[in-house]
Amino acid sequence: MTDLTQLSLTELWHALQQGETTSVAATEASLARIAAVDNDLRSYLTVTDEMALEQAAAADRRRANGEDGLLLGIPVAIKDIICTHGVATTAGSQILADFIPPYDAFVVEKLKEAGAVILGKTNTDEFAMGSSTENSAFVTTRNPWDLARVPGGSSGGSAAAVAAGLAYGALGTDTGGSVRQPASFCGLVGLRPTYGRVSRWGVIAFASSLDQVGSFGRTVADCTTLFQLVAGHDKRDSTSLNVPVPDYLGALTGDIRGLRVGVPEEYFIDGIEPDVAAAVQAALDKLAELGAILQPISLPHTRYALPVYYLIAPAEASANLARYDGVRYGPRLEGDDLLDSYKKTRSLFGPEVKRRIMLGTYALSAGYYDAYYGRALKVRHLITQDFQRAFQEVDVITTPTSPTTAFKLGERADDPLSMYLADIFTLPLNLSTGCGLSVPCGFDRQGLPIGLQLIGDSLQEATILNTAYAYEQATKQGQ
Amino acid sequence: MSLTHDEVNAIAHLARLALTDAEVEQYRQQLSAILDYADRLNELDLTAVPATVSATNLRNVLRPDQAEVIFDQADLLFNAPQLVGDQFLIQTTLEDG
Numbered sequence: 001m002t003d004l005t006q007l008s009l010t011e012l013w014h015a016l017q018q019g020e021t022t023s024v025a026a027t028e029a030s031l032a033r034i035a036a037v038d039n040d041l042r043s044y045l046t047v048t049d050e051m052a053l054e055q056a057a058a059a060d061r062r063r064a065n066g067e068d069g070l071l072l073g074i075p076v077a078i079k080d081i082i083c084t085h086g087v088a089t090t091a092g093s094q095i096l097a098d099f100i101p102p103y104d105a106f107v108v109e110k111l112k113e114a115g116a117v118i119l120g121k122t123n124t125d126e127f128a129m130g131s132s133t134e135n136s137a138f139v140t141t142r143n144p145w146d147l148a149r150v151p152g153g154s155s156g157g158s159a160a161a162v163a164a165g166l167a168y169g170a171l172g173t174d175t176g177g178s179v180r181q182p183a184s185f186c187g188l189v190g191l192r193p194t195y196g197r198v199s200r201w202g203v204i205a206f207a208s209s210l211d212q213v214g215s216f217g218r219t220v221a222d223c224t225t226l227f228q229l230v231a232g233h234d235k236r237d238s239t240s241l242n243v244p245v246p247d248y249l250g251a252l253t254g255d256i257r258g259l260r261v262g263v264p265e266e267y268f269i270d271g272i273e274p275d276v277a278a279a280v281q282a283a284l285d286k287l288a289e290l291g292a293i294l295q296p297i298s299l300p301h302t303r304y305a306l307p308v309y310y311l312i313a314p315a316e317a318s319a320n321l322a323r324y325d326g327v328r329y330g331p332r333l334e335g336d337d338l339l340d341s342y343k344k345t346r347s348l349f350g351p352e353v354k355r356r357i358m359l360g361t362y363a364l365s366a367g368y369y370d371a372y373y374g375r376a377l378k379v380r381h382l383i384t385q386d387f388q389r390a391f392q393e394v395d396v397i398t399t400p401t402s403p404t405t406a407f408k409l410g411e412r413a414d415d416p417l418s419m420y421l422a423d424i425f426t427l428p429l430n431l432s433t434g435c436g437l438s439v440p441c442g443f444d445r446q447g448l449p450i451g452l453q454l455i456g457d458s459l460q461e462a463t464i465l466n467t468a469y470a471y472e473q474a475t476k477q478g479q
Numbered sequence: 480m481s482l483t484h485d486e487v488n489a490i491a492h493l494a495r496l497a498l499t500d501a502e503v504e505q506y507r508q509q510l511s512a513i514l515d516y517a518d519r520l521n522e523l524d525l526t527a528v529p530a531t532v533s534a535t536n537l538r539n540v541l542r543p544d545q546a547e548v549i550f551d552q553a554d555l556l557f558n559a560p561q562l563v564g565d566q567f568l569i570q571t572t573l574e575d576g
Contacts, residue, residue: 102554195534238540329558343497377530
């Protein structure tokens with residue numbers, strides 16, 4: 001057989017089912033490729049090779065006994081902000097450098113039950129705060145398409161690993177675009193499900209009203225398979241939605257005739273690279289050719305989404321990150337008294353995390369709460385309404401995933417606002433109630449991948465996944 | 480919106496962060512720029528607009544109040560920076576007297 005790591009997740013599943021290969025062979029091939037290329041790419045923070053080989057052998061035994069699950073024996077990677085029992089989980093931060101979680105996240109439990117093989121933990125911006133993965137305290141991940149460029153972020157390690165054949169799929173988290181934007185930069189399919197569709201139990205909190213676990217795949221079917229297995233209700237997350245999980249894979253028919261596709265005028269603005277605009281326009285033409293009905297729509301409060309996001313997310317982060325005080329876990333830098341120890345210990349946070357804690361603390365402080373946080377919550381309502389009105393007229397909203405393709409390492413590191421702008425098209429959705437994905441839609445003149453964002457109404461993942469599938473099958477991009 | 484050094488120091492204290500003078504100046508400039516950007520929200524009349532605090536319509540999600548052992552004590556204590564027996568050791572929080 002050819003190089004196993006070049007197979008898609010779905011192709012590997014067929015090969016396993018047909019007895020053409022084994023999970024142990026696929027896992028060994030993945031680990032060998034990690035050993036060969038990840039010194040340059042730096043997508044993983046921890047490689048769990050021994051555990052992975054044990055899980056692979058167990059999966060092969062289960063398959064020999066007649067089991068046939070969708071992820072049985074499939075090697076995958078997990079963003080290092082998702083807790084894994086007994087395996088270091090750092091959130092990309094010095095303050096959790098030695099943290100060994102005492103439990104598995106819900107999504108990790110699901111993967112283990114399904115018999116997936118966990119290859120390791122992937123790099124992330126510290127506490128998922130960033131759009132390039134450069135804010136990791138440990139290593140700088142590079143884009144497999146051009147090693148001088150960022151993979152996007154904050155789930156850049158997961159995206160780079162899947163794009164480079166170092167995992168067949170991966171989980172990330174998306175608080176403002178942290179799955180869709182790196183998927184776009186790395187030429188992958190990345191899904192951000194509806195808030196509450198996937199349990200946040202065991203996901204280290206950044207901004208609790210916005211965080212959601214999403215999946216990466218090299219194809220729509222791969223991304224859907226991972227999502228199918230981790231979706232569902234969990235009583236341990238009080239924001240988890242107790243609604244049935246549909247057959248998402250079965251919904252991938254490729255038929256989008258009559259689908260109403262909205263094109264928001266506010267998303268086609270100055271600042272979009274011409275190649276991105278052209279690729280997205282070509283993708284819209286292709287959707288029309290496949291029978292979709294395009295119509296212009298308006299999301300009038302779009303220009304407020306970025307400031308709203310950068311008040312709400314830091315406010316929630318400043319509260320969530322108050323727990324890192326060096327008392328029960330994490331390092332403790334002892335000072336003159338308890339207050340001094342808190343301050344010394346918390347100096348282990350990196351610059352972007354400190355910046356957001358400061359911003360959030362300010363937005364929540366007495367005298368400024370109404371002017372900043374309170375206003376932001378109200379404008380969040382208006383943004384949500386924009387989407388809800390639009391979904392009375394259309395089934396799917398299409399936009400570019402990011403205004404640009406992958407930028408160069410270091411290019412935006414010193415200018416927080418320019419970094420924040422990389423998520424300008426993805427973060428409005430997180431403030432609202434829907435779901436979204438990025439699907440590859442071509443390349444710019446430098447050969448860098450471009451992503452098309454598809455946004456669906458609350459719990460309409462099947463609709464956007466099938467739209468992406470129809471597009472992918474018609475263009476065969478993302479293979 | 481231009482923050483002063485004192486304001487940045489006050490925020491840092493509330494957030495329990497020790498900042499160097501260079502960090503204070505850097506954050507003063509950067510936070511001021513971000514807050515300027517946030518002033519865009521003042522364009523809107525929000526008097527009749529309710530606040531959205533959650534992306535779901537869930538209310539008062541309850542469960543039976545039953546004790547369960549879901550963590551192993553040794554696993555939990557493993558990450559502690561300082562222990563005495565099976566208890567966390569911390570600095571004095573209240574002085575005698």
